[in-house]
Amino acid sequence: MTARLIALPARRAPLAGHGWPPAVILLPGLLVGALCAIPPVYLLVRAGQSPEAAWEAVAAGSTLGLALRTAAFAAGATVIAGAIALPLAWLTTRTDLPGRRVLGILAALPLAVPSYIAAMLAVSAFGPTGLLQDVLAPLGVERLPSIYGYPGATLVLALFTYPYLLLTLRPALLGLDPSLEETSRSLGYGRWTTFRRVVLPQLRPSLAAGGLLVALYAISDFGAVALLRYDTLTRALFVRYESGFDFSGASALALVLIGIAFTLIALELWARGERRYHGIRGGSRPASVAPLGRWRWPAFGLALGLLALVLALPLALLGFWLVRGLAAGEALQGVGAAVLDSLTASGLAALVAAAAAIPVAVLSARHRRFALTQPIELLSHSGFALPGLVVALALVFAALHGESFAGGLFGGWLYQSLGLLVAAYALLFLPQALGATRASLLQISPSMEEAASGLGRRPWQVLGSITLPLASRGIAVGMALVFLTTMKELPATLILSPIGFQPLAAQVWGAASEAFFARAALPALLLVVLSALPLALLTLWRRDA
Amino acid sequence: MPERTSAPAAREVHEAPGTLALRARGLVRSFDGVRALDGLDLDVTAGELCVILGASGSGKTTALRLIAGFERPDEGAIELFGERVAGEGASVPPERRGVGMVFQDYALFPHLSVEDNVAYGLPRSADRAARVHEVLELTGLRGLGRRAVHELSGGEQQRTALARALAPRPRLLLLDEPFSNLDPSLRARVRGELREILRRAGTTTILVTHDQEEALSIADRVAFLWEGRVEQYGTPREIYLEPGTLRVAESIGDAMVLRLPAAGGLVRTPFGDLPAPPGARRCAVVIRPEDVLLREQGTPAEVCGHEFYGHDQMLHVRLADGAELRVRVGPGEEFAGLDRVALQLRRPPSVFAVSPTATV
Ligand SMILES: Nc1ncnc2c1ncn2[C@@H]1O[C@H](COP(=O)(O)OP(=O)(O)O)[C@@H](O)[C@H]1O
Ligand SMILES: [Mg+2]
Numbered sequence: 078m079t080a081r082l083i084a085l086p087a088r089r090a091p092l093a094g095h096g097w098p099p100a101v102i103l104l105p106g107l108l109v110g111a112l113c114a115i116p117p118v119y120l121l122v123r124a125g126q127s128p129e130a131a132w133e134a135v136a137a138g139s140t141l142g143l144a145l146r147t148a149a150f151a152a153g154a155t156v157i158a159g160a161i162a163l164p165l166a167w168l169t170t171r172t173d174l175p176g177r178r179v180l181g182i183l184a185a186l187p188l189a190v191p192s193y194i195a196a197m198l199a200v201s202a203f204g205p206t207g208l209l210q211d212v213l214a215p216l217g218v219e220r221l222p223s224i225y226g227y228p229g230a231t232l233v234l235a236l237f238t239y240p241y242l243l244l245t246l247r248p249a250l251l252g253l254d255p256s257l258e259e260t261s262r263s264l265g266y267g268r269w270t271t272f273r274r275v276v277l278p279q280l281r282p283s284l285a286a287g288g289l290l291v292a293l294y295a296i297s298d299f300g301a302v303a304l305l306r307y308d309t310l311t312r313a314l315f316v317r318y319e320s321g322f323d324f325s326g327a328s329a330l331a332l333v334l335i336g337i338a339f340t341l342i343a344l345e346l347w348a349r350g351e352r353r354y355h356g357i358r359g360g361s362r363p364a365s366v367a368p369l370g371r372w373r374w375p376a377f378g379l380a381l382g383l384l385a386l387v388l389a390l391p392l393a394l395l396g397f398w399l400v401r402g403l404a405a406g407e408a409l410q411g412v413g414a415a416v417l418d419s420l421t422a423s424g425l426a427a428l429v430a431a432a433a434a435i436p437v438a439v440l441s442a443r444h445r446r447f448a449l450t451q452p453i454e455l456l457s458h459s460g461f462a463l464p465g466l467v468v469a470l471a472l473v474f475a476a477l478h479g480e481s482f483a484g485g486l487f488g489g490w491l492y493q494s495l496g497l498l499v500a501a502y503a504l505l506f507l508p509q510a511l512g513a514t515r516a517s518l519l520q521i522s523p524s525m526e527e528a529a530s531g532l533g534r535r536p537w538q539v540l541g542s543i544t545l546p547l548a549s550r551g552i553a554v555g556m557a558l559v560f561l562t563t564m565k566e567l568p569a570t571l572i573l574s575p576i577g578f579q580p581l582a583a584q585v586w587g588a589a590s591e592a593f594f595a596r597a598a599l600p601a602l603l604l605v606v607l608s609a610l611p612l613a614l615l616t617l618w619r620r621d622a
Numbered sequence: 623m624p625e626r627t628s629a630p631a632a633r634e635v636h637e638a639p640g641t642l643a644l645r646a647r648g649l650v651r652s653f654d655g656v657r658a659l660d661g662l663d664l665d666v667t668a669g670e671l672c673v674i675l676g677a678s679g680s681g682k683t684t685a686l687r688l689i690a691g692f693e694r695p696d697e698g699a700i701e702l703f704g705e706r707v708a709g710e711g712a713s714v715p716p717e718r719r720g721v722g723m724v725f726q727d728y729a730l731f732p733h734l735s736v737e738d739n740v741a742y743g744l745p746r747s748a749d750r751a752a753r754v755h756e757v758l759e760l761t762g763l764r765g766l767g768r769r770a771v772h773e774l775s776g777g778e779q780q781r782t783a784l785a786r787a788l789a790p791r792p793r794l795l796l797l798d799e800p801f802s803n804l805d806p807s808l809r810a811r812v813r814g815e816l817r818e819i820l821r822r823a824g825t826t827t828i829l830v831t832h833d834q835e836e837a838l839s840i841a842d843r844v845a846f847l848w849e850g851r852v853e854q855y856g857t858p859r860e861i862y863l864e865p866g867t868l869r870v871a872e873s874i875g876d877a878m879v880l881r882l883p884a885a886g887g888l889v890r891t892p893f894g895d896l897p898a899p900p901g902a903r904r905c906a907v908v909i910r911p912e913d914v915l916l917r918e919q920g921t922p923a924e925v926c927g928h929e930f931y932g933h934d935q936m937l938h939v940r941l942a943d944g945a946e947l948r949v950r951v952g953p954g955e956e957f958a959g960l961d962r963v964a965l966q967l968r969r970p971p972s973v974f975a976v977s978p979t980a981t982v
Contacts, residue, residue, distance in 0.1 A: 532743025
């Protein structure tokens with residue numbers, strides 16, 4: 078008989094063949110897609126209104142130089158982060174490194190330290206008037222090598238963004254089929270050659286995905302480059318914004334920045350490679366562990382050294398500045414309000430992003446064939462490609478524009494409202510909520526939902542009684558991620574916070590940009606701790622999942 | 623929980639016998655160019671147990687999903703108890719069809735207990751608990767209501783899925799390969815239990831399977847599905863004893879096929895001349911091993927092999943024209959030293975026209 082007899086059952090999506098998704102999914106999905114379209118569409122329209130001015134701004138020699146510096150910054154940070162994360166991921170998953178599980182978890186925690194706090198601490202410790210200089214001056218050291226500019230900025234950024242790579246590489250390394258490596262070994266290749274020719278190619282997708290996160294972080298970073306005095310497009314854009322509303326010039330720079338972001342995404346697609354590496358896992362045997370031999374303790378020492386640099390040192394410095402500030406009578410008021418503002422903004426952003434992610438994730442996981450699914454999904458990811466500053470500026474312009482249009486009716490109700498700030502956060506971090514929600518939806522067999530509707534429940538009842546309860550963990554993970562990233566977010570916070578609303582990030586920035594390290598210490602410490610909480614929660618969840 | 627959409631379900635009283643529960647006409651459904659269903663026709667009479675039998679990939683699951691309303695047909699129409707539910711402009715959503723479905727993977731809700739799974743499709747009312755109790759009783763799940771579904775054995779999970787589907791008294795019940803996730807040693811027993819539960823519930827049922835023994839043993843009627851179409855529809859007896867096509871004859875039961883030329887309306891076989899289908903120039907003659915008898919007189923054959931199975935034995939013989947046949951005989955006969963036998967047929971074999979070049 079024919080090959081059809083061994084056809085595997087295809088994954089089915091309920092009601093996905095033809096016909097429309099139910100209204101409870103479709104309408105909110107359309108709304109989310111439309112809202113996400115506002116920033117990119119608005120920027121394009123602005124730039125299109127005065128194409129000459131826009132082209133002038135784009136083609137100016139200074140813009141090209143900025144674009145190159147931005148690209149160099151992103152490339153340098155990504156390479157350094159990779160050089161840290163790859164060996165660390167391997168050591169903590171595939172070797173007999175002492176305490177490798179704990180080290181693996183601790184090594185992800187620098188994610189809770191936003192780059193502007195890292196940069197502030199670097200300046201306070203290693204800058205020309207920093208602590209180290211103070212200590213070394215009596216010994217005759219007159220000037221430390223400068224931490225400003227390219228080397229300092231890339232190094233600091235890489236040291237605090239490598240966890241993105243670590244977090245994608247570790248599961249990939251743990252999931253590799255050990256028999257592939259064993260085959261290579263039995264064919265006469267040593268451990269190193271096997272790593273290079275068998276393991277590394279399989280890690281390509283994870284390296285590309287993690288690398289993209291680092292690079293996107295770098296091009297949209299504003300705080301670290303400002304404090305470490307390295308000019309990138311984002312910094313220039315911010316300066317332009319502060320020095321007065323130059324709409325079309327700013328829009329043009331923003332478009333260049335978006336162009337770089339899309340180039341990076343295209344690069345990632347290319348680097349991920351044509352071939353699929355997934356689905357080739359053989360058994361469920363755990364990956365083999367390589368004995369490190371006499372390198373065991375030196376490797377352990379290196380890992381500890383890194384953690385000391387990126388975890389212990391920042392905490393110690395923050396503690397030092399806090400104590401020094403207290404001793405100098407630094408006022409602590411305002412910090413309580415800032416914590417409250419931060420929690421409010423991050424909590425609301427997490428709720429809004431999670432709610433917005435649900436219809437899009439259902440469309441993506443259950444209604445693949447529906448014509449509008451992919452456009453909506455793509456638009457929902459715009460926050461991934463658009464730097465926070467760009468989204469914030471687009472929303473400011475759009476809000477002002479909209480108000481001058483309908484202002485007679487509403488007054489200045491949108492610009493500098495908490496709603497607009499939360500909307501910006503939600504838009505920026507929607508992709509994180511989406512990823513987690515979608516992943517958990519894909520693990521729920523669609524026949525569960527079909528069984529419910531076969532038993533007489535309407536689509537919205539099925540959503541409420543089956544889909545959402547079963548996906549609750551994914552939704553919670555998404556919320557924790559959004560909460561964490563919102564807490565750290567700086568540019569949108571600075572631009573969109575309503576008058577009198579000052580979350581921790583804004584307070585840290587206000588003090589750090591004036592080099593009032595002691596004043597910045599307490600809010601910075603609180604910010605790190607509050608970000609580390611959901612991060613720890615996430616690592617625990619992931620472990621018992 | 624929110625109110626349940628009221629489905630026009632058959633409440634306890636069953637439709638008058640003879641009513642058409644399902645009438646499907648010309649159902650076509652393609653996926654990316656592959657025709658999973660290719661003009662399926664099926665009538666199921668109320669109160670019957672209809673089994674759709676077909677190889678994996680023949681479109682069985684797709685047929686059920688169309689009937690339940692999870693997919694829409696590209697072409698064709700479906701009527702349930704005289705009401706058009708799909709095709710020609712009609713499109714009744716699954717929650718308003720009153721059709722219960724038991725999925726191949728059972729699809730039990732993992733966040734609900736057995737009881738809550740069973741109660742899921744019932745409207746909130748005073749007799750809800752009573753109905754749950756009743757259905758748990760019917761399906762032999764008494765005492766397991768509080769269990770989480772992962773604490774159940776395979777057979778219990780299957781009965782929970784069945785109880786959940788039966789609870790709202792569906793007017794039609796669909797079962798997708800209900801035994802495929804069970805231990806083979808358990809299947810025969812569970813099959814009997816299911817038959818009994820369905821008989822007592824009196825629900826019209828369509829069951830899908832690729833296992834012919836299963837189909838023949840529990841069905842009132844069997845629909846043999848091939849590449850998205852019903853190749854033959856009849857009682858198990860008809861399907862087995864009077865196959866309508868060569869494919870059905872070959873697919874169901876043990877069949878030996880002799881390919882022989884036909885002329886003048888007759889096909890000449892080693893067992894005598896048989897009438898050939900009109901116009902046939904070449905025929906396939908299908909003989910089942912249990913229909914070949916060893917007799918004192920008959921078609922001479924040479925014994926070339928022999929296997930003993932316990933409940934019966936299989937004799938391999940070669941006819942004068944070189945054709946090889948298998949003969950099923952009881953366990954008591956002795957074959958040591960035997961080398962020539964005479965054969966007769968218990969009943970006339972099925973004869974089908976084949977094209978002169980076809981190999982099937
Ligand atoms: N949702 C789907 N997407 C793509 N192909 C499908 C889908 N459902 C079924 N098919 C294809 O249709 C054919 C029939 O499938 P199915 O109805 O599941 O057969 P069966 O249940 O008899 O094994 C198969 O070739 C299968 O691959
Ligand atoms: Mg099937």
